Amino acid sequence: MTLETPLELSGAPGSPYTRKMLAVLRYRRIPYKLYFRGREPAGYPVPKVPLLPTFYLADAGGIEAVTDSTPLIRRFDKDFPGRPVRPADPAMAFLDSLIEDYADEWLTKCMFHYRWAHAADAAFAGRLLPSWGPSPLDEPTLAQMGKMFSDRQIGRLAYVGSNATTGPVIEDSYVRLLDALEAHLSAHPFMLGGAPGAGDFGLFGQLTQLAGVDPTPTGIAQGRAHRVMGWVGMVEDLSGVEPGPLFEGEVPDTLKGLLAEMGRVYPPLLIANAKAVMAGATTVEAEIDGRAWTQNAFPYQAKCLGWLREEYAALPAGAKARVDAAIDGTGWTALF
Ligand SMILES: N[C@@H](CCC(=O)N[C@@H](CS)C(=O)NCC(=O)O)C(=O)O
Known part of the structure; x- marks a missing residue:
C-alpha cells in the first residue's frame, strides 16, 4: 500500500498520543494534516475502537481509519524512507x-x-x-x-x-x-x-x-x-535535528x-x-x-x-x- 501524503489524522492537543505522533511526523518530515477531534471531513470511516489520534490512511483503494501509535510508527518507518524512528540495531x-x-x-x-x-x-x-x-x-x-x-x-x-x-x-x-x-x-x-x-x-x-x-x-x-x-x-x-549514533x-x-x-x-x-x-x-x-x-x-x-x-x-x-x-x-x- 503506497500511502498518500499529506497523512491525515484527527487528534487533540491534550491527547498525549496525538502529541507523540505529531512529533514523530515532524521528525520524519512526513507532511500531515491534523483535524481537531470531531472536525474530520464528513463520511470519513470510524475506527473499531475510537481513540486519539486516529489516522485516515489513504491509498488507491480508499481510506482506512487506523489507531494505535506503536504499530503506526513501525509502519511509517517501512512506508517512508529516511530518518527512521526505530533503531536498526x-x-x-x-x-x-x-x-x-x-x-x-x-x-x-x-x-x-x-x-x-x-x-x-x-x-x-x-x-x-x-x-x-x-x-x-x-x-x-x-x-x-x-x-x-x-x-x-x-x-x-x-x-x-x-x-x-x-x-x-x-x-x-x-x-x-x-x-x-x-x-x-x-x-x-x-x-x-x-x-x-x-x-x-x-x-x-x-x-x-x-x-x-x-x-x-x-x-x-x-x-x-x-x-x-x-x-x-x-x-x-x-525536523531540523540530524540524528547521531546510538549507544554501541x-x-x-x-x-x-x-x-x-x-x-x-x-x-x-x-x-x-x-x-x-x-x-x-x-x-x-x-x-x-x-x-x-x-x-x-x-x-x-x-x-x-x-x-x-x-x-x-x-x-x-x-x-x-x-x-x-x-x-x-x-x-x-x-x-x-
Ligand atoms: N495505544 C493507543 C492509545 C491511544 C489512547 O488511549 N488515546 C486516548 C486519548 S490520549 C483516547 O483516545 N481515549 C479515549 C477518548 O478520549 O475518547 C495509542 O498508542 O495510540
Missing part, C-alpha cells in the same frame, strides 16, 4: 520497545491520575480541554462542556488504575522518573544516544501534559527537572537508572495483569514498589507483554547478551 530496538511501552502504558497512568484525581487539577483540565479546539466557547457553553469532559474522564480513573490505593505509588514513580530523566539528559540528548526512538516520543507525549500543562505535576517538574522541561520543548519539533557497547549508567525505574513499577503490573486476563478475572491484585496495587484487568496490556516477549525471543544471540547486560538488576528481567 536489534538490541537498541528492544530497549526502545521497553521504554515506549512503559511510557504508553505506565506513564499515562501518572498523566491521567494527576489530571483527574486531584480536585484543583481536574477543575483546571475541565476548562482547558474543551478550550483546545477551534470553536470559541461562551461562558455557559464552556461550563457545561467542562462538566461533561470532567465527569467522563473522572469516571475513567478506575479504568487506568488510579484509586486511593494506587495514587501514592503512581505519584512517587513520577517523581523518581523525573530524577532519572534529569540525570540522563545531563549527558545524552535522547534515551538511546544521538537519535530519538519510539520511546523518546512516547515519553514526550505524556510529558507534554505532565511537565507543561497540568498544575500539580508541572509544578513538581518546575522544581526539580529543568532539563526534562527543556527536552520536551525540543522534541516537539525535531555497554549502555551508560544513567540509561540503566532509567530502565531500573521503569522496571521497578511496570513489569510487576504486566505480570499480574496477564495472569488476571488469562484467568478471566476482572480485577488485578499486585504488589508494586512494595505496596498494594489494585485495578481493572486490561486485555490490551496482556497483548503488550506478549509482543515484548516475542521481540525478546527473536533477538540474535549477540544482541540478547547486550540487552541482558542492560536490564541486569532491573525489574525487567522478570518478564523474559
Whole structure:
C-alpha cells in the first residue's frame, strides 16, 4: 500500500498520543494534516475502537481509519524512507520497545491520575480541554462542556488504575522518573544516544501534559527537572535535528537508572495483569514498589507483554547478551 501524503489524522492537543505522533511526523518530515477531534471531513470511516489520534490512511483503494501509535510508527518507518524512528540495531530496538511501552502504558497512568484525581487539577483540565479546539466557547457553553469532559474522564480513573490505593505509588514513580530523566539528559540528548526512538516520543507525549500543562505535576517538574522541561520543548519539533549514533557497547549508567525505574513499577503490573486476563478475572491484585496495587484487568496490556516477549525471543544471540547486560538488576528481567 503506497500511502498518500499529506497523512491525515484527527487528534487533540491534550491527547498525549496525538502529541507523540505529531512529533514523530515532524521528525520524519512526513507532511500531515491534523483535524481537531470531531472536525474530520464528513463520511470519513470510524475506527473499531475510537481513540486519539486516529489516522485516515489513504491509498488507491480508499481510506482506512487506523489507531494505535506503536504499530503506526513501525509502519511509517517501512512506508517512508529516511530518518527512521526505530533503531536498526536489534538490541537498541528492544530497549526502545521497553521504554515506549512503559511510557504508553505506565506513564499515562501518572498523566491521567494527576489530571483527574486531584480536585484543583481536574477543575483546571475541565476548562482547558474543551478550550483546545477551534470553536470559541461562551461562558455557559464552556461550563457545561467542562462538566461533561470532567465527569467522563473522572469516571475513567478506575479504568487506568488510579484509586486511593494506587495514587501514592503512581505519584512517587513520577517523581523518581523525573530524577532519572534529569540525570540522563545531563549527558545524552535522547534515551538511546544521538537519535530519538519510539520511546523518546512516547515519553514526550505524556510529558507534554505532565511537565507543561497540568498544575500539580508541572509544578513538581518546575522544581526539580529543568532539563526534562527543556527536552520536551525540543522534541516537539525535531525536523531540523540530524540524528547521531546510538549507544554501541555497554549502555551508560544513567540509561540503566532509567530502565531500573521503569522496571521497578511496570513489569510487576504486566505480570499480574496477564495472569488476571488469562484467568478471566476482572480485577488485578499486585504488589508494586512494595505496596498494594489494585485495578481493572486490561486485555490490551496482556497483548503488550506478549509482543515484548516475542521481540525478546527473536533477538540474535549477540544482541540478547547486550540487552541482558542492560536490564541486569532491573525489574525487567522478570518478564523474559
Ligand atoms: N495505544 C493507543 C492509545 C491511544 C489512547 O488511549 N488515546 C486516548 C486519548 S490520549 C483516547 O483516545 N481515549 C479515549 C477518548 O478520549 O475518547 C495509542 O498508542 O495510540
